[in-house]
Amino acid sequence: TTTPISFVADVLFPYARANARAHLAATYHTQQTREDVALLRAQINKDLAEGVPGVVPLPPSNATDQDKVIDALVANVQAMIDADRKLTALKQLQGRVWRRGFESGEMKGEVYDDVVQALAEWDTKGIKSYIYSSGSREAQRLIFGNTADHGDLRRYLSAFFDTNVGGKKESRSYYEIWQTLGVDSPSQILFLTDVYQEATAARDAGLEVLISIRPGNAPLPEDHGFQTITSFAQISI
Numbered sequence: 001t002t003t004p005i006s007f008v009a010d011v012l013f014p015y016a017r018a019n020a021r022a023h024l025a026a027t028y029h030t031q032q033t034r035e036d037v038a039l040l041r042a043q044i045n046k047d048l049a050e051g052v053p054g055v056v057p058l059p060p061s062n063a064t065d066q067d068k069v070i071d072a073l074v075a076n077v078q079a080m081i082d083a084d085r086k087l088t089a090l091k092q093l094q095g096r097v098w099r100r101g102f103e104s105g106e107m108k109g110e111v112y113d114d115v116v117q118a119l120a121e122w123d124t125k126g127i128k129s130y131i132y133s134s135g136s137r138e139a140q141r142l143i144f145g146n147t148a149d150h151g152d153l154r155r156y157l158s159a160f161f162d163t164n165v166g167g168k169k170e171s172r173s174y175y176e177i178w179q180t181l182g183v184d185s186p187s188q189i190l191f192l193t194d195v196y197q198e199a200t201a202a203r204d205a206g207l208e209v210l211i212s213i214r215p216g217n218a219p220l221p222e223d224h225g226f227q228t229i230t231s232f233a234q235i236s237i
């Protein structure tokens, strides 16, 4: 919605795919990575129980052969990335891996110019903007905090929400966000998305919704019934 899909698919995901092993090996014994691995293990066990194709069982958590555990973790993480699964465990790890890329300057965030202009305008008008992404809050801060063309955009953003609040295709998540934001009515929140199922979930929770059409989006159902935009410049609040 805010960022070219090509940046996510051709830069972010391949970077995570290529660097997951190095990250896990370098940080394996840290508390943070232990927690990340525990979350991944729980997801992998759930996937195995549900018969998700391509899942590789992990050696037990007390296994002494670190390399074997990392091999299995990487195989699962790569399969999850290839299937574009929006899993909290995957997204948390991706954020950790991207940190190195952003801190070294190897990667810079990409945000559409019209999005930056809209964020700046809304900020001037006292309208607050928030991000809700399947990407982790850490990943969001990295991307919006280190853009190639506009520097640090976090000055325009009042908070970040990720899938710890629930999945983006679940109505309950939008109810939780409304409750957190503290406005009287969910209709005081405008949710912008490029994904039809997210639009439906947000609308069911009472939010106002616009669907943003950008290159590379999945096609919308013919009778989707939502107002659409092709640029944030078309939004009037």
Ligand SMILES: CSCCC(=O)C(=O)COP(=O)(O)O
Binding pocket: 001, 008, 012, 086, 091, 094, 132, 133, 134, 135, 136, 139, 140, 143, 168
């Ligand atoms: C903002 S983190 C990178 C994007 C990402 O990992 C992703 O899955 C995109 O999810 P979104 O809900 O922002 O479309």
